[in-house]
Amino acid sequence: MKAILQDLSYAEMQDLAVSLGEKPFRARQLFEGLTQGKTISGISSISKALKEKLLETYEDCAISVQEKFLSADGTEKYLFRLADGNLIEGVLMKYKYGYTQCVSTQVGCRMGCTFCASTLNGLIRNLTAGEILSQILLVNALHKDDAVGQGKESRAVTNVVLMGSGEPLDNYDNVVKFLRNVTAKEGLGISARNISLSTCGIVPKMYELAKENIPLNLTVSLHATCDEDRKRTMPVAKAYKIEDILKACQHYFDVTGRRYYFEYTLIDGENCDEQHADALIKLLKGKPCHVNLIRLNEVKERHLKALGEKQAYRFLGRLEKGGLSATLRRQIGVDIGGACGQLRASYLKEQ
Ligand code: SAH
Numbered sequence: 570m571k572a573i574l575q576d577l578s579y580a581e582m583q584d585l586a587v588s589l590g591e592k593p594f595r596a597r598q599l600f601e602g603l604t605q606g607k608t609i610s611g612i613s614s615i616s617k618a619l620k621e622k623l624l625e626t627y628e629d630c631a632i633s634v635q636e637k638f639l640s641a642d643g644t645e646k647y648l649f650r651l652a653d654g655n656l657i658e659g660v661l662m663k664y665k666y667g668y669t670q671c672v673s674t675q676v677g678c679r680m681g682c683t684f685c686a687s688t689l690n691g692l693i694r695n696l697t698a699g700e701i702l703s704q705i706l707l708v709n710a711l712h713k714d715d716a717v718g719q720g721k722e723s724r725a726v727t728n729v730v731l732m733g734s735g736e737p738l739d740n741y742d743n744v745v746k747f748l749r750n751v752t753a754k755e756g757l758g759i760s761a762r763n764i765s766l767s768t769c770g771i772v773p774k775m776y777e778l779a780k781e782n783i784p785l786n787l788t789v790s791l792h793a794t795c796d797e798d799r800k801r802t803m804p805v806a807k808a809y810k811i812e813d814i815l816k817a818c819q820h821y822f823d824v825t826g827r828r829y830y831f832e833y834t835l836i837d838g839e840n841c842d843e844q845h846a847d848a849l850i851k852l853l854k855g856k857p858c859h860v861n862l863i864r865l866n867e868v869k870e871r872h873l874k875a876l877g878e879k880q881a882y883r884f885l886g887r888l889e890k891g892g893l894s895a896t897l898r899r900q901i902g903v904d905i906g907g908a909c910g911q912l913r914a915s916y917l918k919e920q
Contacts, residue, residue: 570653574627575603575699575706576746579755589622599623604756606710628652631703634711647708648913651676651700655693656913658733659704667717667727672704674744675735680769681804682790684836686868686914687734696735698746705729705757728763732788734913737766738774748783761785767832772809775817779824787821788830788861789814793840794848802839811852818858828857835876836865841884850891860888860895870914 577585579600586596595615602612608630609623635650645661657673678685679692705726709716712725729751731737737744744766752761765786768775778787791811793799799806818829833849835841853860862885865875876884881897888895 571628572626573631573652573697573699573703574599574609574623575631575703575750576697577699578746578750579753589619591619595619600755604706606706631700632707634707647704649673649704649707651696656917657696657704658913659708660733661708661712661726668712668715668725669728669730670705670708670726671730671732672701673733673735674701674731674737674740674747678735679739680736682769682792683802684792684834684865684868684871684873686870689870689914690917692735692739695740695743698743698750701731701743701747702750702757705751705759709757724757726757727759728765729759730765730767732765732767736769736771738768738771738778741774741777745778745781745783748781748785752783765830769803769805770809770814770817771805772813772817775814776820779817779821784825784827786827786830787818788832789818790834791831792834792836794845794852798840802836815852815856819856822857828859831858831860832863833860834863834865835881835884837874837876839873841876841880843887846884846887847891850888850893854892858894860893862888862895862897864897864900 579596582600583593583596586593586599598614599612602614609620609627610629612620630652632649632651634647635656636648638646640646643663647659647661649657649659651657655676657676659673660671662669662671673696675695676693677690678688681688709724709726715725716723717727718724731744748761748764751757751759751764761784765788766778767788767790769790775787790803791814792802793806793811796806796810799811821827821829831853833840849860862881864878864881865873867873867875885895885897
């Protein structure tokens with residue numbers, strides 16, 4: 570595979586233009602074209618000679634739509650094809666305030682969580698910064714008419730969650746580069762406050778992230794109230810204790826002033842009895858955090874069961890009564906391919 574031009578920051582693109590014997594303003598035309606979701610060959614404001622030079626080193630098309638599924642509730646699920654033929658998934662959720670896009674950070678995943686489909690075939694490779702960004706550029710281009718804002722700044726996607734396949738902190742450098750590029754004012758300029766990064770809790774990387782000065786919403790997948798339970802569903806728990814995850818979250822809060830989030834997937838018979846609710850309250854009460862409950866999306870290869878909706882609301886009620894800030898995530902798009910990684914997994918099987 571050739572390199573991905575969307576990896577470059579604006580400053581790097583200026584250097585590239587100059588190194589190719591072009592005037593610096595060409596970099597702006599190139600950068601704007603890519604930010605609009607165009608391929609290199611599709612940017613009309615640059616010369617054929619420059620395109621040819623670029624195409625010697627860079628992929629023309631970083632990412633394309635392999636398949637798109639539309640849910641009755643408006644949610645869109647994408648199967649994207651990368652330049653090397655690998656497939657990744659993405660979801661676009663439509664809210665009143667704007668569109669939230671869920672992006673992938675790796676092809677597959679090596680974290681091995683027992684409830685998750687992304688990890689079924691292990692990690693294939695990391696995505697580059699530009700491949701993560703290109704998921705958003707492409708989806709924006711497909712929704713030009715839904716853009717909010719004015720002029721050049723008008724875009725459909727206002728919020729981004731790093732909750733597609735992959736563990737973002739297992740692809741740290743590319744993810745941080747992506748975060749810098751997606752928030753840069755010369756590019757999409759999405760506010761870090763509108764970005765959520767979800768991690769299974771790689772503690773040392775959480776400390777590193779706190780140093781980057783990117784005020785995003787840090788979300789940790791907890792899914793258990795003690796290490797012994799957590800080890801059953803999340804192998805990463807063998808490396809990092811809940812206690813140390815909580816310390817890293819507190820440090821993130823101290824450094825950034827941003828409250829943090831926990832994801833807690835309700836798995837019937839595993840983590841959602843009254844005792845679990847009480848243990849969760851004990852663990853998190855008084856901390857500057859919010860708990861997002863998710864009802865398990867059942868993955869057929871995994872044999873785990875979702876908690877019923879009524880019981881899920883009862884669990885939520887107990888947390889709230891115990892003084893936690895919590896919500897049960899509304900399930901959207903369930904009719905179009907369910908949970909994380911299921912679409913790619915079923916597609917791979919068919920092939
Ligand atoms: N690797 C990151 C991002 C993963 S996906 C992380 O672990 O946080 C985002 C969220 O979806 C995580 O909380 C993950 O645990 C959860 N998830 C994965 N598979 C799921 C499933 N089948 N049902 C419900 N939630 C799931």
